[in-house]
Every structure is written in C-alpha cells, then in structure tokens.
Amino acid sequence: xNGKALIQALNGVYEWVDKRLHVTDLFNHTAGHPIPKSxxxxxxxxxxxxxxxxxxxxxxxxxxxxxxxxxxxxAYTTLEYLTFRQExxxxxxxxxxxxxxxxxxxxxxxxxxxFLFGAYKYPREITWMSGVVLMLLTLGLAFTGQVMxxxxxxxxxxxxxxxxxxxxxxxxxxxxxxxxGGPIIAxxxxxxxxxxxxxxxxxxxxxxxxxxxxxxxxxxxxxxxKPGQIVRKETYDKEYAxxxxxxGIPFFPHGIWKDLVAASIVIGGILFCVLMFGPKGPLGxxxxxxxxxxxxxxxxxxxxxxxxxxxxxxxxxxxxLVAPPIIIGLLFILPFINNTGEKSWRRRPIxxxxxxxxxxxxxxxxxxxxxxxxxxxxxxxxxxxxxxxxVEGRSPLELQxxxxxxxxxxxxxxxxxxIGGHRGPDLADVGTRLxxxxxxxxxxxxxxxxxxxxxxxxxxxxDALVAYMVSLHPKGELPARDSTIPATPAPLSVQEGExxxxxxxx
Amino acid sequence: MKxxxxxxxxxxxxxxxxxxxxxRPKKEDRRPEPHHVTDFxxxxxxxxxxxxxxxxxxxxxxxxxxPLYLSILPKEQMRQIVTNGRAENGMPAFxxxxxxxxxxxxxxxxxxxxxxxxxxxxxxxxxxxxAPLGDVARGAAVFAANCASCHGADGQGLKDKAGSVVNPxxxxxxxxxxxxxxxxxxxxDLGCPDFASRVPGKAMTSEEISDVVAWLASHRENEFGQxxxxxxx
Numbered sequence: 001x002n003g004k005a006l007i008q009a010l011n012g013v014y015e016w017v018d019k020r021l022h023v024t025d026l027f028n029h030t031a032g033h034p035i036p037k038s039x040x041x042x043x044x045x046x047x048x049x050x051x052x053x054x055x056x057x058x059x060x061x062x063x064x065x066x067x068x069x070x071x072x073x074x075a076y077t078t079l080e081y082l083t084f085r086q087e088x089x090x091x092x093x094x095x096x097x098x099x100x101x102x103x104x105x106x107x108x109x110x111x112x113x114x115f116l117f118g119a120y121k122y123p124r125e126i127t128w129m130s131g132v133v134l135m136l137l138t139l140g141l142a143f144t145g146q147v148m149x150x151x152x153x154x155x156x157x158x159x160x161x162x163x164x165x166x167x168x169x170x171x172x173x174x175x176x177x178x179x180x181g182g183p184i185i186a187x188x189x190x191x192x193x194x195x196x197x198x199x200x201x202x203x204x205x206x207x208x209x210x211x212x213x214x215x216x217x218x219x220x221x222x223x224x225x226k227p228g229q230i231v232r233k234e235t236y237d238k239e240y241a242x243x244x245x246x247x248g249i250p251f252f253p254h255g256i257w258k259d260l261v262a263a264s265i266v267i268g269g270i271l272f273c274v275l276m277f278g279p280k281g282p283l284g285x286x287x288x289x290x291x292x293x294x295x296x297x298x299x300x301x302x303x304x305x306x307x308x309x310x311x312x313x314x315x316x317x318x319x320x321l322v323a324p325p326i327i328i329g330l331l332f333i334l335p336f337i338n339n340t341g342e343k344s345w346r347r348r349p350i351x352x353x354x355x356x357x358x359x360x361x362x363x364x365x366x367x368x369x370x371x372x373x374x375x376x377x378x379x380x381x382x383x384x385x386x387x388x389x390x391v392e393g394r395s396p397l398e399l400q401x402x403x404x405x406x407x408x409x410x411x412x413x414x415x416x417x418x419i420g421g422h423r424g425p426d427l428a429d430v431g432t433r434l435x436x437x438x439x440x441x442x443x444x445x446x447x448x449x450x451x452x453x454x455x456x457x458x459x460x461x462x463d464a465l466v467a468y469m470v471s472l473h474p475k476g477e478l479p480a481r482d483s484t485i486p487a488t489p490a491p492l493s494v495q496e497g498e499x500x501x502x503x504x505x506x
Numbered sequence: 507m508k509x510x511x512x513x514x515x516x517x518x519x520x521x522x523x524x525x526x527x528x529x530r531p532k533k534e535d536r537r538p539e540p541h542h543v544t545d546f547x548x549x550x551x552x553x554x555x556x557x558x559x560x561x562x563x564x565x566x567x568x569x570x571x572x573p574l575y576l577s578i579l580p581k582e583q584m585r586q587i588v589t590n591g592r593a594e595n596g597m598p599a600f601x602x603x604x605x606x607x608x609x610x611x612x613x614x615x616x617x618x619x620x621x622x623x624x625x626x627x628x629x630x631x632x633x634x635x636x637a638p639l640g641d642v643a644r645g646a647a648v649f650a651a652n653c654a655s656c657h658g659a660d661g662q663g664l665k666d667k668a669g670s671v672v673n674p675x676x677x678x679x680x681x682x683x684x685x686x687x688x689x690x691x692x693x694x695d696l697g698c699p700d701f702a703s704r705v706p707g708k709a710m711t712s713e714e715i716s717d718v719v720a721w722l723a724s725h726r727e728n729e730f731g732q733x734x735x736x737x738x739x
Contacts, residue, residue: 083531090531278529284537292540292607382598383552385563392564392696395669397676399696400596402566404679406556407596459729461596463675 034248038224045262046110053103070194118343119222155286156295225343302369401468431473577628633712645721
C-alpha cells in the first residue's frame with residue numbers, strides 16, 4: 001500500500017467516526033473557537049492554570065485515596081505510612097499539598113485579573129458568578145483537605161470551625177451536630193469531611209467548571225480592555241462580533257500555546273516545591289489530651305486565623321457570622337452593581353485601590369497569622385535561655401528574681417531581648433520604663449491584658465522579681481524614676497557616673 | 507516546549523531516583539509524641555536550659571555542667587530532685603506523677619547525660635554535699651575570712667563586687683541546702699569562686715561551710731521583719 005492510499009484509508013476512518021461523533025463540530029465550537037487577537041495574552045493564562053491544578057489534584061487525590069483510610073482511628077497511621085514508608089507516598093502527598101497551594105494562589109490571581117480587566121461586566125455576569133462559586137468551592141476543598149491531614153492542626157482547626165458554627169443564633173447546637181456528625185470530633189466527623197472533600201466538592205467544581213467554560217465559549221472571552229472603550233448594553237454585542245470578525249483567531253493553536261507554556265511553568269513550580277520542601281506534616285497526633293500544641297491553619301486561611309485572634313470580643317459574632325455572607329454577597333452581585341462602563345483598570349482607580357487595599361490587608365494579616373505574636377510560647381519558661389548580659393553582675397536576690405521569672409512562666413508571654421513569648425512587651429529594658437512601685441503594682445494587679453499574679457507570688461518572690469526587673473536597663477540608660485519625687489544627690493552622682501561610662505563607651 | 511518537557515523529565519527522574527532530595531521526609535522528621543522524645547538535647551533545651559543555661563549561656567541558678575557540683579551531688583539525688591522538685595527553692599517537679607511533663611524514662615535520659623558532662627572525680631578535700639547546720643558565731647568568722655571581700659563584712663554586698671547574701675527576701679527563697687551547695691560549688695560562670703579558691707591555698711572545710719550557712723540562715727526573717735529560728739536540717 002502506498003502512502004496516498006494509506007492517507008485515504010485513514011481519512012475514511014476519520015470521516016466515519018466524525019459522522020457519528022461530530023468531532024470536527026465539537027472542535028470548532030471549543031478549542032477551535034475564535035478569540036479576539038488581543039486576548040491571546042499572558043494575562044489570560046491564569047484560568048486554565050487553575051484548572052490544570054485542579055486536574056493535578058484529581059489525579060493525586062485518586063491515588064492518595066488508594067491508601068488513605070478516612071477513619072479517626074486510622075487516618076493518622078495511613079498518613080504516616082504514606083509519608084515515611086510507602087514508596088513515593090511522600091511525593092504524592094507533597095504534590096497534592098503544593099497543588100492545592102498553587103490552585104488557591106493562581107485562582108486568586110485569576111480573580112484579580114478578571115476584576116481589574118472588567119471581565120465581569122455585561123454580558124459575562126454568569127461567568128463571574130459561577131467563578132465566585134468556584135472560588136468558594138476551592139476554598140472549601142482547601143479547608144476540608146486540611147482536615148484530611150488528620151493531625152493536631154486539623155483537630156484543633158475543626159474545633160475552632162465548630163465553635164464558630166456553634167455561635168449561630170438559635171440553631172448553633174444543631175449546626176455543630178450536622179457539621180461534626182455529633183457533639184464532638186470523632187470518626188463521623190472525618191467521614192463527613194472525606195465525603196465533602198472527595199465527592200461533593202470536586203463534583204460541584206466539575207459541574208461549575210462546565211458552566212464556567214460554557215459561558216466563556218458562548219459569551220466569548222473578554223477582549224483586552226482599552227482605556228476609553230466603554231461597555232454599553234445596547235452596542236457591546238455588536239462591537240464584540242466586529243472584533244471577532246476583524247481580528248478573531250482560533251484559540252487552537254494561536255491562543256493555546258501561551259496556556260501550555262504557563263501550564264509547564266506551573267507544573268515545574270509545583271515539582272520544585274515538592275522536591276525542595278516536601279509534604280506538610282503530619283504534625284503531632286490528633287490527641288485532645290495533648291494541649292501543648294500551637295495549631296495553625298494552612299497559609300490561605302492564616303488571615304482568618306489572624307482576624308479571629310485580633311478582633312475585639314464584641315465584634316466576634318458579627319465578624320464570624322455576618323461579615324462573610326455580606327462579603328460573599330457583594331462579590332456575587334458585583335456585575336449588577338457595576339455592569340457597564342470602563343473596563344480598563346487605567347480608568348478605574350477605585351477598583352485598583354480596592355485591590356491594593358485588599359491585598360495589603362490580606363498580606364499583613366497572613367504575616368501576623370504566620371508569626372502569631374498573640375500566642376504565648378508555652379515552653380519558654382523552661383526552655384528560653386537568658387542572654388549573658390541579663391544574668392551577669394546581678395545580686396543573689398536579682399538572680400532569684402530571674403529564677404522566679406522563669407518558674408512563674410512570665411517568659412511564656414514576655415521575651416528578654418527577643419527570646420521568649422511575644423504576647424506582652426519585651427522585658428529587656430523594662431527597668432527604664434517602670435519604677436519599682438509601678439512594677440509591683442503591675443505584677444500584683446495585672447492590667448492592660450496581663451493577668452494579676454498577686455495570688456501566685458509570695459511577698460519574697462515579688463521582691464526578688466521586682467529587684468531583677470529594676471536591674472533591666474541598658475548600660476548608660478537610667479532606671480525609671482518616680483517623677484513626683486525630686487532627684488536626690490545620690491542618683492545624680494550615679495547619673496554622672498553612668499554618663500561617663502556611656503561617653504567612655506563611645 | 508522541548509526545554510519544559512526536558513526539565514520536567516529531569517525533575518521526575520530526580521524524584522524517582524534514590525538520591526537525597528531535600529523535600530523527602532526523613533525518619534527524624536517524624537513528630538514523636540512529647541512523651542516519646544528521647545533526644546537529650548531536645549529534652550534539656552526544652553526543660554532545663556531556661557534556668558540552668560546550656561553550657562554556653564548562663565542561668566539564674568547553678569549550671570548543670572559544673573564539674574564540682576556534679577562530683578559532690580550523687581546521681582540518684584539529682585534524679586530525685588528532677589522528679590520531685592525542690593519546692594523550697596522554686597525548682598519545679600518534672601515527673602508526670604507530680605504534675606510535670608516528663609516520664610521517668612525521660613528524666614533518666616536527662617540525668618544520665620548531665621552526668622556524662624562530669625569530667626573529674628570529686629577533689630579529695632571536697633566537703634560533703636549535705637551536713638547539719640554548724641555554729642553561728644564561728645560562721646561569722648568564716649564569712650569574714652572567706653566571703654566578706656566581695657559580699658562585705660556584714661554580708662550586705664559591696665558596690666561593683668557582689669550583692670547582698672543576707673537579704674531576707676533572698677534567704678526566704680532559698681533553702682539551707684541551696685546555700686551550702688552554692689558555698690561549695692560557687693558560681694564559676696558568674697565569677698563567684700568555689701570552696702577551694704576563695705582564699706588562695708586554703709580550701710574551706712565541710713565544718714566551716716556548715717558554720718557559714720548557719721550564720722547566713724540566722725539572718726532569715728519572716729515577711730514582717732521578725733527573725734526566724736534557723737531550721738535544722
């Protein structure tokens with residue numbers, strides 16, 4: 001058989017299949033659909049990159065499910081088995097973990113780009129709204145996925161989630177029961193979250209992605225916005241048709257290559273993180289009697305963690321139950337609030353400022369969530385050492401004061417020269433800020449977010465503690481002085497002596 | 507595209523090969539339950555270093571790597587101290603059975619490893635670790651001979667040298683045994699000499715130490731400034 005005949009035969013097969021499956025038709029309406037030439041831009045790759053991450057999650061998730069047992073008794077063991085014993089189990093877990101991080105990150109870039117490029121405006125309202133639901137589903141996947149890694153973080157994270165749900169007025173208890181499958185975190189809880197994470201949420205994502213892509217195909221991809229090009233309901237459809245007619249190019253192959261390059265960068269990025277940083281955890285066992293932990297959510301929820309820790313008491317119910325529906329509602333109806341007009345971010349200062357403000361707030365809160373200075377360091381009292389200059393040259397009483405400072409766990413909240421907890425002020429120079437009497441009052445009565453320790457300290461312990469703290473002032477700096485008492489000659493001579501010392505040091 | 511595919515293939519090859527990959531979890535990354543931690547360094551740095559220092563840093567109370575201290579304190583006694591604490595000195599009890607956080611096995615690991623720091627056998631003239639209180643009047647003379655040069659003739663401390671050792675608050679926070687241990691071992695890390703080097707060529711005897719501790723203890727007062735009778739050991 002010569003070449004020509006072979007091609008003819010293959011063509012015949014193709015036509016036979018095409019006549020029945022309408023592959024050409026499908027291609028022309030999907031990958032081959034025309035897009036504005038301006039949209040074949042590097043800014044437009046983030047949607048497909050998010051989808052790629054989702055596909056990686058599906059694949060790695062299926063493989064993980066072969067080993068993972070979603071029961072409270074066995075989940076942790078199977079996680080350890082996957083991480084330390086199963087051949088390449090760690091690689092699978094790490095890919096799933098970093099895939100989720102990349103998915104949330106790239107999705108946020110996609111949402112921001114769509115917002116800044118005005119792509120949510122007429123006639124793409126449903127595209128945007130389905131995107132908002134997809135974003136919530138993705139965050140839901142991230143949260144339920146964190147529960148799948150059933151370690152101490154997951155356990156306490158669930159506890160906090162249940163506590164938030166329990167605040168719902170009237171039906172709090174019922175909501176908690178529904179969420180946890182009972183009043184406490186148990187096997188039923190893990191089954192529920194497994195079902196959500198593996199069936200309900202990914203299934204919903206697939207359905208919503210279908211709608212989202214269908215909208216992209218039918219309403220067309222947003223053209224690259226130009227300043228001054230105003231969207232009007234009456235004229236937009238015609239204008240878009242003209243753009244497609246004049247400078248439309250088929251998505252395949254003219255648009256898709258950038259998506260493919262982006263895809264390989266994303267895969268490379270995920271692989272890099274997998275090989276360099278590996279999987280996360282599992283941390284300690286999810287043991288409710290083990291309270292010596294500092295549970296912390298994954299990075300995409302650190303900002304919520306920070307808000308929850310920092311907001312004043314009276315705002316808690318509002319921030320936890322009222323604010324989220326308002327924010328989500330606003331996002332959802334955004335296309336109706338701002339349906340037409342300018343698309344280009346160059347002419348939408350409020351949009352740009354909102355993005356900057358939101359990212360600054362999220363970034364700052366994430367940073368605070370990561371460092372969480374409000375959490376006491378529960379091991380500092382017995383583990384935080386004291387730098388030499390804060391021990392040397394002290395009298396026996398002052399040394400006993402430092403021992404009391406350690407034993408009474410002051411270090412858990414107060415660092416000395418940065419070592420220790422950061423909930424309260426650093427004590428390295430407390431002697432320059434508070435006088436002896438002020439220190440006694442503060443320790444005995446507490447105040448300013450510090451508990452009163454009067455009942456936990458004997459008078460001698462207080463004496464020693466205060467004597468030590470009074471000694472905490474940098475060389476050359478005077479100790480704090482009661483301003484109502486005029487300086488006596490003795491402190492003046494000390495002052496002179498210390499000044500000489502300071503000058504000498506220079 | 508080719509470059510991307512090639513780098514992908516390389517990365518996968520690295521992942522599949524057995525070579526050392528930073529991301530691959532190692533056995534020691536496994537988070538043991540707190541009661542299963544058996545690494546001495548971890549246990550010491552989490553439980554002891556805050557007060558006793560770690561050898562490089564100094565703490566408010568005696569350093570655990572002080573060879574003299576280790577040579578006079580029987581190992582079993584240290585195990586008891588760590589297990590039950592010393593309420594009179596503020597040393598907390600670390601055993602789980604006493605409300606602490608360490609198992610008996612962990613306490614054993616800590617004590618064994620601390621004693622691995624002990625370099626020398628006790629000096630032949632080393633005073634006994636504990637002994638009954640001696641004579642107050644003799645103690646005053648011993649203090650004047652051995653301690654007054656830094657702590658002052660009356661024990662109230664000398665400016666730029668050393669602080670008071672007769673301050674009632676200080677004496678109220680430390681036991682007679684604590685005073686004895688410090689008198690024997692000193693605080694070499696903070697410049698306070700041990701029993702053998704206070705007066706060159708004349709080491710303090712066990713009796714002299716008992717006497718000086720009795721003299722120090724005689725300065726104890728209650729919170730209202732009333733003198734307390736020295737407690738008998």
